[in-house]
Amino acid sequence: MKNDATARPQATQAPARLSKGDFVTALRKLLQEEGKAGKASVDVRAATLHTDVGVYPARGHSMPTCCTVMYEEMQPGDEILLTPSGGKGPTLLVRYKFPRGESRS
Numbered sequence: 001m002k003n004d005a006t007a008r009p010q011a012t013q014a015p016a017r018l019s020k021g022d023f024v025t026a027l028r029k030l031l032q033e034e035g036k037a038g039k040a041s042v043d044v045r046a047a048t049l050h051t052d053v054g055v056y057p058a059r060g061h062s063m064p065t066c067c068t069v070m071y072e073e074m075q076p077g078d079e080i081l082l083t084p085s086g087g088k089g090p091t092l093l094v095r096y097k098f099p100r101g102e103s104r105s
Helices: 020-036 046-053 063-072
Strands: 041-045 079-082 093-097
Touching (some): 020 041, 041 046
Antiparallel strands (some): 041 093
16 A cells, blocks of 8 residues: 555645635525425525535635625525625525526526
């Protein structure tokens, strides 16, 4: 067995930065699944969405991007239940209502 340190992830390295598309895909999938389950609404917390997509909390996290996506995916009738100071943070809580209109691209 070859002992190659470069082949193993290093604990001191920051995780790969997550993209806006990563959060859009995860949030839309969640909304689609919950809508198909017949729910009237679903509450999504930023910390939970970020954890579902990638490691949080972690150095180099993408929480601002996660929150931006949550705001951008809101449609008429959706509600912000909790806004963190500064507008973006792990406590952001949005209630998305069903049925959903057309998805934005």
